[in-house]
Amino acid sequence: MTATDALKARRTLRLPRTAPALRRLGPLGVVAAALLAAVTLTTLLAPVLAPYDPDRPDLFNALAGASPEHLLGGDALGRDVLSRLMWGARTTLSGPLLIIFLSTTIGTTLAITAAWAGGKVDAVVSRLLDVLFAVPGIVFALVAVAVLGPGVPGVVLGLTIAYTPYVARVVRSAALRERQLPYIAAAWVQGRSAVGICVRHLLPNLRPLIIAQSVSALGFAVIDLAAISFLGLGVQPPTADWGLMVKSGLDSATRGQPLEALGAGLLIALVVAAVNVLGDRIGRQEGELR
Amino acid sequence: MTLLDVRNLGVAVPAARDWRTLVDGVDLAIGSGEAVGLVGESGSGKSMTARTLLGLTPPGARVTGDIVFDGDSVTGMSRRELRALRARRVAMVFQDPRAHINPVRSVGDFLTEALIAHLGHTPTEAQARATRLLADVGIPDGARRLRQYPHELSGGLLQRVMIAAVLAAEPELVLADEPTTALDVTTQSEVMAILDELRRERGMAMLLITHDLALAAATCDRLSVMYAGRIVETQESTALTATPRHPYTSGLMLSRPSIDTVVDRLPVIPGRPVAAYESGDGCAFEPRCAHAEAHCRDRRPAVQDLAGARVACVRAGELTLQGDTA
Numbered sequence: 001m002t003a004t005d006a007l008k009a010r011r012t013l014r015l016p017r018t019a020p021a022l023r024r025l026g027p028l029g030v031v032a033a034a035l036l037a038a039v040t041l042t043t044l045l046a047p048v049l050a051p052y053d054p055d056r057p058d059l060f061n062a063l064a065g066a067s068p069e070h071l072l073g074g075d076a077l078g079r080d081v082l083s084r085l086m087w088g089a090r091t092t093l094s095g096p097l098l099i100i101f102l103s104t105t106i107g108t109t110l111a112i113t114a115a116w117a118g119g120k121v122d123a124v125v126s127r128l129l130d131v132l133f134a135v136p137g138i139v140f141a142l143v144a145v146a147v148l149g150p151g152v153p154g155v156v157l158g159l160t161i162a163y164t165p166y167v168a169r170v171v172r173s174a175a176l177r178e179r180q181l182p183y184i185a186a187a188w189v190q191g192r193s194a195v196g197i198c199v200r201h202l203l204p205n206l207r208p209l210i211i212a213q214s215v216s217a218l219g220f221a222v223i224d225l226a227a228i229s230f231l232g233l234g235v236q237p238p239t240a241d242w243g244l245m246v247k248s249g250l251d252s253a254t255r256g257q258p259l260e261a262l263g264a265g266l267l268i269a270l271v272v273a274a275v276n277v278l279g280d281r282i283g284r285q286e287g288e289l290r
Numbered sequence: 291m292t293l294l295d296v297r298n299l300g301v302a303v304p305a306a307r308d309w310r311t312l313v314d315g316v317d318l319a320i321g322s323g324e325a326v327g328l329v330g331e332s333g334s335g336k337s338m339t340a341r342t343l344l345g346l347t348p349p350g351a352r353v354t355g356d357i358v359f360d361g362d363s364v365t366g367m368s369r370r371e372l373r374a375l376r377a378r379r380v381a382m383v384f385q386d387p388r389a390h391i392n393p394v395r396s397v398g399d400f401l402t403e404a405l406i407a408h409l410g411h412t413p414t415e416a417q418a419r420a421t422r423l424l425a426d427v428g429i430p431d432g433a434r435r436l437r438q439y440p441h442e443l444s445g446g447l448l449q450r451v452m453i454a455a456v457l458a459a460e461p462e463l464v465l466a467d468e469p470t471t472a473l474d475v476t477t478q479s480e481v482m483a484i485l486d487e488l489r490r491e492r493g494m495a496m497l498l499i500t501h502d503l504a505l506a507a508a509t510c511d512r513l514s515v516m517y518a519g520r521i522v523e524t525q526e527s528t529a530l531t532a533t534p535r536h537p538y539t540s541g542l543m544l545s546r547p548s549i550d551t552v553v554d555r556l557p558v559i560p561g562r563p564v565a566a567y568e569s570g571d572g573c574a575f576e577p578r579c580a581h582a583e584a585h586c587r588d589r590r591p592a593v594q595d596l597a598g599a600r601v602a603c604v605r606a607g608e609l610t611l612q613g614d615t616a
Contacts, residue, residue, distance in 0.1 A: 186390035189344045190404055190455070191377025200403065201392050 029281040032274035043089035052080035054087040054240045063257045072259045081260045088240040096221035102160040104214040107167035115175035129165040137162030145233045155234045166217045216279030219272045293322040299355035310567040314519045325496040327506030330516030331563045336499045340465045377408040381461040385468040387448040398436030423454040446477030464496045515539045518574035519566025525599040532613045535601040537579045540611035
């Protein structure tokens with residue numbers, strides 16, 4: 001077999017495109033991604049997978065321990081804990097996802113506008129971001145809840161504002177660096193509009209960074225939302241939610257049924273850890289690309 | 291007909307306390323379809339001159355003088371007018387194509403963007419047009435190249451892509467800022483030949499910026515030689531090579547190796563090139579000039595007409611300078 005034959009053979013045997021991406025994530029990254037995929041899939045399929053209706057009380061199951069019928073027992077009202085955990089991922093994860101989506105969109109827009117315009121616009125936006133950065137996210141959420149009343153909308157609003165600088169600060173400095181590069185000047189003298197250059201050139205080049213940054217922020221958002229729900233200001237009962245279940249589960253735990261609080265707490269910790277690992281890996285890849 | 295008329299162009303950037311002059315008193319005229327070469331050493335202000343023509347000046351720079359394109363003053367243009375000018379009428383080929391093409395977008399994206407944005411092509415039309423443009427610049431398998439990314443192409447190919455992008459808008463004037471400097475010697479002449487041929491076919495005017503005097507003389511109708519931010523000499527290419535009028539031009543030509551003669555050491559111009567802001571009151575070239583006299587230091591030599599040449603040297607009339615020996 002000649003060298004070219006060997007090369008051809010290798011080319012035809014090339015692994016699928018996703019394989020190198022998984023390899024770059026490393027073993028821990030793959031585990032994290034798999035865990036998040038499993039949690040997402042489970043909660044999406046909860047209507048099929050969950051053994052019971054998560055909101056149906058069953059007094060015979062109240063504070064019951066693990067049993068073949070109820071694998072993780074029941075909560076104070078006798079609702080099936082396993083079913084509630086499966087359903088609960090919906091609010092626990094979709095809230096932070098919405099927060100991160102909104103704050104990333106707003107943050108990126110602000111950042112690129114500031115970096116592009118420079119001067120006074122940049123100064124005003126940067127100072128605004130500094131001020132936002134100085135205030136903890138929980139405080140924003142509490143203020144928003146105070147205005148809008150307890151519930152998911154207020155918390156999402158508050159945390160969206162709180163998370164905007166996370167993305168904006170990093171993206172702004174990267175955009176400042178990027179806009180100095182000659183290809184931007186080249187597009188500029190080709191008569192492209194500022195908006196066109198920002199959307200078609202700056203944004204794609206900043207995308208890996210934006211993704212890495214928003215994934216790591218997602219971990220924090222999960223914790224913040226769960227904490228606010230735990231305080232009773234976020235997700236409202238009787239909706240199944242992990243943060244809420246840690247709170248109600250604490251009560252049950254003192255009465256001999258620790259599985260509810262443990263299960264919800266453990267899941268929050270695992271999901272946050274997985275998101276952070278993933279964010280870190282994506283961030284590292286971004287570093288390698290630079 | 292004069293397409294571009296630059297009068298007394300000056301560019302200065304803010305320094306710690308005062309202004310640093312980069313370009314000073316540059317006069318330049320390019321007729322439609324004409325090729326003019328702007329030759330000079332690194333730091334002589336030739337690139338800055340070209341970039342200023344399109345408003346690509348460093349932040350805070352002060353531009354003086356007049357740039358008139360086809361009867362309209364570029365310096366007085368609104369942003370919108372300037373955009374239209376850049377999009378359709380004046381295009382620029384940059385020195386380093388790898389730095390001037392967005393690395394994360396495909397060659398196809400790069401080429402079709404202008405066609406879609408400025409010429410109103412549909413994506414399918416633009417795709418076909420881009421493939422034809424690539425064929426024009428000597429890239430036969432255009433359809434495949436359009437799907438590739440800049441890092442998959444060699445520097446020579448990428449510069450052809452840049453030239454194709456310039457041709458796409460069919461501008462009246464091409465500013466070529468050292469288009470072949472970053473390329474391999476063997477690809478340099480190819481790329482230059484393509485650029486020049488396509489330019490002639492389409493009747494585009496060109497301002498070629500280079501430090502390669504021979505290349506400029508071979509390609510351009512007229513040459514201007516820049517030193518320390520000023521144009522020291524302008525002549526027809528053939529006349530300039532045969533009878534340079536400025537000692538600097540002559541020095542540049544003599545310090546070039548020739549394939550026909552054997553020399554142990556190439557003659558050099560003593561000293562180092564100075565930037566515009568470093569030169570004193572007199573002639574900027576005076577400290578390095580073999581023909582300098584005391585009165586050269588007195589004041590900036592004015593540009594004078596001398597047998598079809600425009601020279602900024604007080605002694606130009608009395609000197610007989612050696613031209614290209616080859």
